[in-house]
Amino acid sequence: MPSQGSAPARALEVDVVSQLAKFFPAATPVRIPIRLRRANGATEGKGEANGPDWSVPEETVIEFGTPDEVLFLVKEPLEFADKVLVESKDGALRAEASVVAAQYHSERTVIAARFSKHVPNWIVKP
Numbered sequence: 001m002p003s004q005g006s007a008p009a010r011a012l013e014v015d016v017v018s019q020l021a022k023f024f025p026a027a028t029p030v031r032i033p034i035r036l037r038r039a040n041g042a043t044e045g046k047g048e049a050n051g052p053d054w055s056v057p058e059e060t061v062i063e064f065g066t067p068d069e070v071l072f073l074v075k076e077p078l079e080f081a082d083k084v085l086v087e088s089k090d091g092a093l094r095a096e097a098s099v100v101a102a103q104y105h106s107e108r109t110v111i112a113a114r115f116s117k118h119v120p121n122w123i124v125k126p
Contacts, residue, residue: 016073016103016105016108016110017063017064017071017072017073017110018063018064019103019110020071020101020103020110020112021063021064021071023101023112024064024066024069024071024112026066026067027064027065027066027069027071028064028065028066028123029063029064030062030063030064030065030123031061031062031063032061032062032065032088032093033059033060033061033088033089034059034060034061034062034072034086034087034088034089034093035057035058035059035087035089036057036058036059036060036072036074036084036085036086036087037054037055037056037057037058037084037085037087038054038055038058038076038078038082038083038084038085039052039053039054039055039082039083039084039085040052040053040054040055052083054085057087058074058075058076060072060073060074061073062086065122065123066123067119067122067123068114068115068118069097069100069112069113069114069115070086070097070112070113070115071110071111071112071113072110072111072113073108073109073110073111074108074109074111075107075108075109076109077102077104077109078099078102078109078111079099079102080099080100080101080102081098081099082098082099083096083097083098083116084096084097084098084099084111084113085097086113092122093119093122095115095116095117095119095122096115096116096117097113097114097115097116098113098114098116099111099112099113100112100113100114
């Protein structure tokens with residue numbers, strides 16, 4: 001049996017993400033469950049082949065997307081230029097991105113992150 005507060009809470013989450021999506025004219029609602037990993041610390045001396053160390057994943061949902069950006073909520077705040085790894089649960093999407101916008105709310109932070117490299121066909125408009 002679903003909990004009583006889940007639908008209104010979900011609508012509120014989408015609403016706060018949609019406020020940031022207004023700054024991205026090409027943003028489309030997508031609702032893709034993902035695992036989000038944060039880059040841990042400096043990557044100096046590790047070389048390009050190894051890349052950054054990634055944190056334990058956080059489960060979240062891409063609420064809006066453009067061909068180059070993803071917009072989602074996180075529990076732990078991220079800051080401008082932080083690096084993240086975005087992985088869809090089905091494995092179809094795995095890409096590094098950098099935070100380009102953040103809106104801080106009491107319990108969650110809305111993030112827009114731009115892919116580091118072009119990700120072909122990750123978002124398909126009907």
